[in-house]
Amino acid sequence: MLRMMFTATLLLLAACSQQPVVSEDMSRFEGSMPANFGGSWQRNYARDDEVNAVLRDAYNRLIRTVPDQRRPAGSGTDPSTSKQMDSLLALARLAELITRPDVLTISQTKHEISIARKDDFAMLCAFYDGVAKAIENDNGTEICGWDGSQLVSNLVLQGGLQVTHRFTISTDGQQMRVVTTVSSTTSRLPFTLRRFYSRFERPTSGFNCIETFSMKRVCSTTEIVR
Amino acid sequence: MTWIAAAARTTLVAKIIMLLMCIPLRFAGAEAFLVEDARKPSALNVSIVVFDPGVPEDLSLHRDLQVFPQIREIEAMFLPFVLSETLVKTDEWGAVRVVPKPDAAAELLVSGTILKSDGETLQLKVSVVDASGRVWLDEVFGGAVTDSYATGGNGSGLPGYQQLYDEIAERLLLARTQLEEKELTDIVEIALLRHAKELAPSAFGDYLSVADDGRFTIRRLPARNDPMLDRIERIRGAEYVITDAVDAKFQELHAEIASIYDLWREYRRKVIEYQTEDARRVQSTKSSAPRGSYEALVNLYDNYKLDRITAQEQNSLAIAFSNEVSPTIAAMETRVAELEGWVDAQYAEWHRLLEELFEVESGPEQ
Numbered sequence: 001m002l003r004m005m006f007t008a009t010l011l012l013l014a015a016c017s018q019q020p021v022v023s024e025d026m027s028r029f030e031g032s033m034p035a036n037f038g039g040s041w042q043r044n045y046a047r048d049d050e051v052n053a054v055l056r057d058a059y060n061r062l063i064r065t066v067p068d069q070r071r072p073a074g075s076g077t078d079p080s081t082s083k084q085m086d087s088l089l090a091l092a093r094l095a096e097l098i099t100r101p102d103v104l105t106i107s108q109t110k111h112e113i114s115i116a117r118k119d120d121f122a123m124l125c126a127f128y129d130g131v132a133k134a135i136e137n138d139n140g141t142e143i144c145g146w147d148g149s150q151l152v153s154n155l156v157l158q159g160g161l162q163v164t165h166r167f168t169i170s171t172d173g174q175q176m177r178v179v180t181t182v183s184s185t186t187s188r189l190p191f192t193l194r195r196f197y198s199r200f201e202r203p204t205s206g207f208n209c210i211e212t213f214s215m216k217r218v219c220s221t222t223e224i225v226r
Numbered sequence: 227m228t229w230i231a232a233a234a235r236t237t238l239v240a241k242i243i244m245l246l247m248c249i250p251l252r253f254a255g256a257e258a259f260l261v262e263d264a265r266k267p268s269a270l271n272v273s274i275v276v277f278d279p280g281v282p283e284d285l286s287l288h289r290d291l292q293v294f295p296q297i298r299e300i301e302a303m304f305l306p307f308v309l310s311e312t313l314v315k316t317d318e319w320g321a322v323r324v325v326p327k328p329d330a331a332a333e334l335l336v337s338g339t340i341l342k343s344d345g346e347t348l349q350l351k352v353s354v355v356d357a358s359g360r361v362w363l364d365e366v367f368g369g370a371v372t373d374s375y376a377t378g379g380n381g382s383g384l385p386g387y388q389q390l391y392d393e394i395a396e397r398l399l400l401a402r403t404q405l406e407e408k409e410l411t412d413i414v415e416i417a418l419l420r421h422a423k424e425l426a427p428s429a430f431g432d433y434l435s436v437a438d439d440g441r442f443t444i445r446r447l448p449a450r451n452d453p454m455l456d457r458i459e460r461i462r463g464a465e466y467v468i469t470d471a472v473d474a475k476f477q478e479l480h481a482e483i484a485s486i487y488d489l490w491r492e493y494r495r496k497v498i499e500y501q502t503e504d505a506r507r508v509q510s511t512k513s514s515a516p517r518g519s520y521e522a523l524v525n526l527y528d529n530y531k532l533d534r535i536t537a538q539e540q541n542s543l544a545i546a547f548s549n550e551v552s553p554t555i556a557a558m559e560t561r562v563a564e565l566e567g568w569v570d571a572q573y574a575e576w577h578r579l580l581e582e583l584f585e586v587e588s589g590p591e592q
Contacts, residue, residue: 083518090520094527111285121534128286135289137533138505139526157526159517186518212550213543214486 021154021164026145027132035149035169037115038108041176041197043101049194055092059085062189087187095182095193098163104178104197113144113151115167123153123165160185174199267410268402270356271320271417273332273469274310277302277350278339292344294541296548297490300555301343304487305350307480309336310473312391318399323469324476326562331421333357333413334398345494346371348387352394354401357417359441362401367394371495416442422458425573426580429454454584461576468569472562479558483551490547497540504532 062084101117108114113125125144126133134143140157151167166179176197183190209219218224279298282288288295306324313322320333328335334356342349348369354362369390402410420442422430435445448455508529515521 087518090518090523093520094523097524098527121531122538124534126286126289128284133286133289135534137530137537139508139533140530142534155530157530159522159526161523161526163527182523184518184523210549211542211546213547214489214550216546 021162022132022143022145022152026147026152027143029127029130029146031130032110033108033113033127034146035151036108036173037106037113037151037167037169037176039106039199040202041104041106042200043103044175044196044198047196051092051096051193054191054193055089058088058092058189058191062088065188084188087184088189088191091182091184091187091191092193094163095180095191098182099178099180099193099195104176115153123155125151125153265320267407267414269318269320270333270402270410270413272310272313272322272334272336273325273329274306274313274322274336274338275328276324276326277306278337280340280351289537294544294548296552297544298340298343300483300487300548300551301340303476303555303558304480304483305340305348306336306338307476308387309338309391309394310476312388312395313398316395316399318402321466321470323473325469326472326566331357331417331424333417334362341366342368344498345491345496346498348390350390350394354398356413357420357442358413359439360413363394363397365397369393371491412444415444415447418455418458418462419444419448421462422455425458425461425577426454426584428581429584430458454580457580457583464572465569468565472565475558475561475565479554482554486547486550490543493543494540497536500536501533504536 063081098120101120103118105116106113107116111126111128115123115125117123124135124142126135127144132144134141136142140155142153142155144151144153146152147166149169153165153167155163157163162181162183164181164183166181168177168179170176176199178195178197179192180195181190181192207219207221208224209217210224212218279295279302281293281295281298282291287293310322310324313319325332328337334354336352336354338353339351340349341351349366350368351364351366353364356362367390369387371387416434419430419433423434430448433444433446433448434442436442513522513525515525
């Protein structure tokens with residue numbers, strides 16, 4: 001009986017993992033974008049999830065999904081559970097790595113939302129005529145969608161690895177929550193971390209600067225003609 | 227002709243002469259003005275229109291096709307000049323000019339569309355039509371950057387794809403050799419008559435006939451000493467002075483941005499090399515870490531990350547390139563617009579005066 005329940009749980013998890021994170025409905029919107037994330041955001045560490053605590057919860061959940069196999073005392077953890085724990089730990093470490101940047105710079109135009117992060121690529125959400133356009137390269141595909149006013153970015157990598165970020169902005173536009181979920185076909189459970197950000201204004205300098213191709217950054221105290 | 231008609235005629239002729247003299251002295255460096263055309267019939271004048279940048283209207287395709295719209299706009303102005311230089315060097319043609327918009331009365335009109343330009347490959351769709359409407363060329367030319375250029379580069383913006391431009395020049399010559407001398411002479415005459423018809427349709431409306439396929443043929447020719455034709459030729463000469471001034475602006479543009487453009491192309495070529503090399507690296511250095519381990523996951527993530535960072539870097543540099551050259555482009559466009567505006571204003575006036583003059587001159591004898 002327990003074995004049947006375990007199998008059913010696995011099947012359910014497998015079925016869930018095959019659902020696209022960004023569905024057809026989410027990948028299109030009418031009119032202007034449902035929310036404006038544009039601006040500079042700095043981490044609010046006080047509200048962030050604590051990785052070890054989340055990992056502990058995830059371990060407990062993992063163990064609850066494993067049937068009691070009545071292993072003799074002292075025989076240690078079931079090898080498959082141990083492997084699952086290792087996979088979960090790997091996901092947790094990756095999630096921690098990806099969500100490490102303490103500042104996000106988001107620029108939002110009519111067609112695109114670009115989320116720049118230090119030491120990582122800028123996530124890009126491209127929408128043309130209200131329809132999401134995937135960014136593809138040989139190693140993965142990135143696509144965004146809207147779940148109500150939440151922006152969802154889903155990155156599908158080779159080897160069954162997926163990274164999903166869900167951005168939510170507070171009603172006053174000053175706080176932002178980013179829920180990052182990392183999942184893999186090698187792990188029965190995904191790993192999710194929440195990060196919180198507060199809006200801030202970057203100080204302005206007395207210089208007007210532009211990037212040029214051969215002279216790099218060029219600055220002037222007067223207006224630069226473009 | 228009554229004394230009133232004679233006076234009107236004199237006034238109108240004087241006005242035309244005044245208008246022709248109004249061409250600012252700084253344009254008058256060229257010799258086309260009032261100089262008799264003594265070239266060989268085969269040495270047709272060639273007008274190369276600023277290319278179509280070939281930027282797809284669908285913005286969502288730009289990223290996939292690696293099209294940087296601002297750079298394509300610059301290339302559209304820059305590359306015709308390179309073709310013009312190549313044609314001039316052959317010494318087979320009359321005046322070769324880059325023009326901002328198609329001139330229907332050009333003896334030989336070259337138009338092009340940039341299909342691909344990524345630093346390593348250039349693909350141009352080139353079509354060439356003569357004044358009679360005969361199509362000389364309509365095909366795609368493609369070229370890869372030459373090895374000598376790839377390793378050296380000489381800051382001219384030219385020789386990377388020189389083979390491609392040489393091929394276009396050869397094909398043009400080949401097309402010309404297939405025409406009889408009479409056909410070439412007809413092209414020159416048709417060009418002048420088409421221009422005359424645009425300026426003074428009442429006087430020159432019936433010299434040409436147009437077939438259903440748009441081809442022009444000469445129905446009859448005006449007398450060699452036809453004063454109206456003489457005026458048209460003078461006006462055409464004046465227009466060429468301005469066209470040469472516009473062409474000189476394209477030449478200045480080329481001189482100013484060639485070295486930066488070379489750098490950009492070199493960068494694009496390196497990116498393509500890097501991408502090929504990186505794809506090889508990803509294949510050959512597949513992580514040996516156990517599947518699902520942290521190292522294996524980071525490896526998968528980093529491969530994607532590197533690709534995306536390279537693409538971002540390219541976009542930033544495309545913007546930086548555009549930032550750097552845009553003041554030069556803007557200055558050139560302003561000057562060309564001034565010159566064109568001047569020509570358009572004069573053209574309307576010439577048109578009006580010639581029509582009036584024709585009416586006076588062809589009026590009933592009293």
